[in-house]
Amino acid sequence: MRRPDRGGAAGDARLPLRKSLAGRLLTVTALVASCSVAATAWLAVQTTSVAIRQEQGQNLKSDAKIYDTLLGYAASHPDWDGVDTTVRDLAQESGRRIVLTTPGRHPIVDSADSRSADGGSSEDLLAQQASAVVDPRSVDTVLVPDAAKAGADRVDPRAVGPFRLPAKEHDALRKAAAGRVECLSQMGIAADVVESPGGRPRVQFVSDETEGGTDRDMEAKCFASYPVGPTATERKALSALNQLADACLKRQGRTAVKLNLDLSWDRSYAYGRDDAVSGAEDGLSDREAKALAAKKAEDAATAERKAASGGALDYTTAEIRDSAYDRAVANCVESARREQLTGYVAEPALLFIDGPGAAGVPGFDLSRANTARIAGVTALVLALTVGASVLAGARLVRPLHALTGAAQRMRDGLDATPVPVPVVSDNEIGRLTAAFNDMAAHRARLEEQRKVMVSDVAHELRTPLSNIRGWLEAAHDGLAVPDPAFVSSLLEEAVQLQHLINDLQDLGAADAGALRLHRKPVRIDELLGQVAAAHQGLAETAGVTLTVLTPPPGTPHPPLLDADPVRLRQTVSNLLSNAVRHTPAGGTVTLRRYVTDPGDELAVEVSDTGSGIPAGDLPYVFDRFWRAEKSRNRSTGGSGLGLAIVLKLAEAHGGTVEVASTEGEGATFTLRLPTAESRKPEGPGRP
Numbered sequence: 001m002r003r004p005d006r007g008g009a010a011g012d013a014r015l016p017l018r019k020s021l022a023g024r025l026l027t028v029t030a031l032v033a034s035c036s037v038a039a040t041a042w043l044a045v046q047t048t049s050v051a052i053r054q055e056q057g058q059n060l061k062s063d064a065k066i067y068d069t070l071l072g073y074a075a076s077h078p079d080w081d082g083v084d085t086t087v088r089d090l091a092q093e094s095g096r097r098i099v100l101t102t103p104g105r106h107p108i109v110d111s112a113d114s115r116s117a118d119g120g121s122s123e124d125l126l127a128q129q130a131s132a133v134v135d136p137r138s139v140d141t142v143l144v145p146d147a148a149k150a151g152a153d154r155v156d157p158r159a160v161g162p163f164r165l166p167a168k169e170h171d172a173l174r175k176a177a178a179g180r181v182e183c184l185s186q187m188g189i190a191a192d193v194v195e196s197p198g199g200r201p202r203v204q205f206v207s208d209e210t211e212g213g214t215d216r217d218m219e220a221k222c223f224a225s226y227p228v229g230p231t232a233t234e235r236k237a238l239s240a241l242n243q244l245a246d247a248c249l250k251r252q253g254r255t256a257v258k259l260n261l262d263l264s265w266d267r268s269y270a271y272g273r274d275d276a277v278s279g280a281e282d283g284l285s286d287r288e289a290k291a292l293a294a295k296k297a298e299d300a301a302t303a304e305r306k307a308a309s310g311g312a313l314d315y316t317t318a319e320i321r322d323s324a325y326d327r328a329v330a331n332c333v334e335s336a337r338r339e340q341l342t343g344y345v346a347e348p349a350l351l352f353i354d355g356p357g358a359a360g361v362p363g364f365d366l367s368r369a370n371t372a373r374i375a376g377v378t379a380l381v382l383a384l385t386v387g388a389s390v391l392a393g394a395r396l397v398r399p400l401h402a403l404t405g406a407a408q409r410m411r412d413g414l415d416a417t418p419v420p421v422p423v424v425s426d427n428e429i430g431r432l433t434a435a436f437n438d439m440a441a442h443r444a445r446l447e448e449q450r451k452v453m454v455s456d457v458a459h460e461l462r463t464p465l466s467n468i469r470g471w472l473e474a475a476h477d478g479l480a481v482p483d484p485a486f487v488s489s490l491l492e493e494a495v496q497l498q499h500l501i502n503d504l505q506d507l508g509a510a511d512a513g514a515l516r517l518h519r520k521p522v523r524i525d526e527l528l529g530q531v532a533a534a535h536q537g538l539a540e541t542a543g544v545t546l547t548v549l550t551p552p553p554g555t556p557h558p559p560l561l562d563a564d565p566v567r568l569r570q571t572v573s574n575l576l577s578n579a580v581r582h583t584p585a586g587g588t589v590t591l592r593r594y595v596t597d598p599g600d601e602l603a604v605e606v607s608d609t610g611s612g613i614p615a616g617d618l619p620y621v622f623d624r625f626w627r628a629e630k631s632r633n634r635s636t637g638g639s640g641l642g643l644a645i646v647l648k649l650a651e652a653h654g655g656t657v658e659v660a661s662t663e664g665e666g667a668t669f670t671l672r673l674p675t676a677e678s679r680k681p682e683g684p685g686r687p
Helices: 021-076 082-093 145-149 167-186 216-225 232-251 268-276 287-294 296-308 324-340 368-411 429-478 485-513 524-542 565-581 615-620 644-654
Strands: 098-101 107-110 132-134 189-197 201-205 349-353 520-522 545-547 562-565 588-595 601-608 656-662 666-674
Touching: 021 082, 021 349, 021 368, 021 615, 021 644, 082 098, 098 216, 098 324, 167 189, 167 201, 201 666, 232 324, 429 485, 429 545, 485 644, 520 524, 520 565, 524 565, 524 588, 524 601, 524 644, 562 565, 565 588, 565 601, 565 644, 644 666
Parallel strands: 545 588
Antiparallel strands: 098 107, 098 349, 132 349, 189 201, 520 562, 588 601, 601 666, 656 666
């Protein structure tokens, strides 16, 4: 049985990364970082998306308002003079830079320039593409979606030009419209007066009650009682517009048209031509011509109702039916309107919004709500991160605190209670805890052994010293005669005391690493023969048969040992004397040597047929001053240092010593030493 290594720590094998402390820390860190990154990314995406949508909506709304305001200014002014105040007010309200230039990019006004229009901003500071073109005769349907619903005519309704009513005509029409509203209210119909951009008032029903049971005759009577027909200004402007449209139609070889005040046209002009010529000749198919004829009565009724209601002029083209003639008329009316508005509206201008030098860049400034949301989620992520880190750290640090407390108790000389091993013990902390507990237990055993050793040393020294003192006091008092027997007794006690001191000195030198070995090649058979011869007399006196087993003839000689022959004889002698001492009369002590199976070690085996060693005492046989017989009677054993010296000398030679025993059957001690061929070269300064 090999003597256990009671001073070793836990295994030195490296743990897999998934079980190690570093792996756990890495996992926790990666988890916390992943959660933080995911939460931050989610927050950034959500907040950015919301912010972008909000900013885009605000920007689009702001752009539409700026465009509509400038479009209204252009529709009601013949030029851009005086627009500076309007532009700067819009820029201050929106917090953005607004620039108006001519189509040739000559500055008209710049909200970021305090100078006059003549000294405006440099052209090279403008963006490559304008935000929009401000032209009341061609409205941008993206910024003004209602313009697309109005049909092909994209003229701003505020661009009325020569149709604008003077104050006198406006007042007369206003009075007539008010009379109509009063008349309708007496009939129980809710209506109100609204004015068109040109100044013409018209009646607007609050709800569509005319579709119900209202008396149409009474309604028509109210309209007839307060006529609001075209004024002289409107007739003049309409006549000029009609001439321009007819000229356009004439250039296309089409029949002239009669325009109404709402810019619809009287189709009776075309009916005669549709009846006289084929549809294909006028761009109409036979089916389209029949459809136009069928709509004649309906169109006449609609025109009559509009005329009775005052011809609600909104300066937009009427519904364009699916015919080439109607499309041609609509295009000519639109072209005529644009031509007629020349001189009444401002020339087209390029609009730049948020160009270089603007006060801020929309889309990057977060609102207070978004800022508060970011701060709140960030604080939550931070709190979760700190909480997870604290929990993980506390779980990792808790066993370290227990180890620190146990180490401090050991420093103060107190008994260290075992530190509880963590639940997951197969990691660095678990191994450290197990190693610490083993170290504490080993230290406690060493401390106990130290106390026992001090007591044993005192006992071993007291006995010979007491004997020597007793004999000397007896001689001093004249009670004993210093004859040769007296001197021999004193010498025996002195020699025993010298042996004990020598043993202690050897152990001290071995512990301090100062035990010097004088190595030389040693033949094991010769050494064993010398030791056996030296103990033959002791064995015969004790009635014990001492046998040295030799290999049969022809067996190869064992390899040489690189050892100190004196120390090696001391080692084998201690084992042999210990075996003889514990073997009763009639017993046998056997000494043999053999080479181990790999061939790199030489074993020396000392066996006896004595009382053996109890299994519970086997781990302690090599401890200093350990004796199975606790009374420490000189007649039943030595000082208890022999086997401890054997262990130290074996380790000094690079070998080991083992013991195997069965109680009542004897014990076997095996000394294993490396051969000269297998022994590794040692560094300078080593023995």
